Amino acid sequence: MKVAITAISGSMDSQLEQRFGRAEFFIIADLESGEYEVIDNKAASETGGAGIQAGQTIINSGVVALITGNVGPNSMRVLNSGNIKMFRGQKDTIEKNIELYKEGKLEEIVDSVASHFGMR
Numbered sequence: 044m045k046v047a048i049t050a051i052s053g054s055m056d057s058q059l060e061q062r063f064g065r066a067e068f069f070i071i072a073d074l075e076s077g078e079y080e081v082i083d084n085k086a087a088s089e090t091g092g093a094g095i096q097a098g099q100t101i102i103n104s105g106v107v108a109l110i111t112g113n114v115g116p117n118s119m120r121v122l123n124s125g126n127i128k129m130f131r132g133q134k135d136t137i138e139k140n141i142e143l144y145k146e147g148k149l150e151e152i153v154d155s156v157a158s159h160f161g162m163r
Contacts, residue, residue: 044073044074044075044107045071045072045073045074045104045105045106045107046071046072046074046106046107046108046109046110046141046144047069047070047071047072047101047104047106047108047109047110048069048070048072048109048110048111048132048137048140048141049061049062049063049066049068049069049109049110049111049112049132050066050067050068050069050070050081050137051066051067051068052067052068053068053070053081053083054081054137055070055072055079055136055137055138056136056137056138057070057136057137058134058135058136058137059110059111059112059132059133059134059135059136059137059140060111060112061111061112061113061134062111062112062113063094063097063109063111063112063113063114063115063118064086064087064093064094064095064096064097064098064115064117064118065084065087065093066084066087066097066111067083067084067087068081068082068083068084069081069082069084069097069100069101069104070082070137071104071105071106072137072141074141074145082100082104084097084100085100086100092117094114094115094117094118094121095117095118095121097118098117098118098120098121098122098125098127099121101122101125101127102121102122102124102125102127106127107126107127107128108127108128108129108130108144109122109127109128109129109130110130110131110132110140110141110144110149111129111130111131111132111152112131112132113131113155114129114152114155115155116155118155119152119155128151129151129152130144130149130150130151130152131149131150131151131152132149133149
C-alpha cells in the first residue's frame, strides 16, 4: 500500500509541508517495502489551479492516502473523486508521520480550508 506525503524537501527526514497544492515535493512511500520515490510538484509555482493539478498528480501516483496539513476545496474535490483518503499530518518529519499513520494516530481530513488558503 502506498501513501503520499507533502514535503518541504525530497527526503524522508524532511519536514511535512502544511500546504497541499503548493508543496514543493510529494513523497510516495510504499508501506510494505519501505521504498519511496520523490515527485516534484510542478503545480506548486502555478498562478492558479495548483490544487487541482496536484490532486491529479496524487491520483495518478497510485496511492490510497495523502498525509498533509491543509487541503483546499478544489483539491478536496479532485482527491475525493479518486477515492484518496486525506489525513492531517503533524509538524514533524516524513518518517514520523508515516509511523503515526501506521498507528492510526492521524486525524482524517473531511473539511477543506478556504479557497486560496495556501497562497503566499
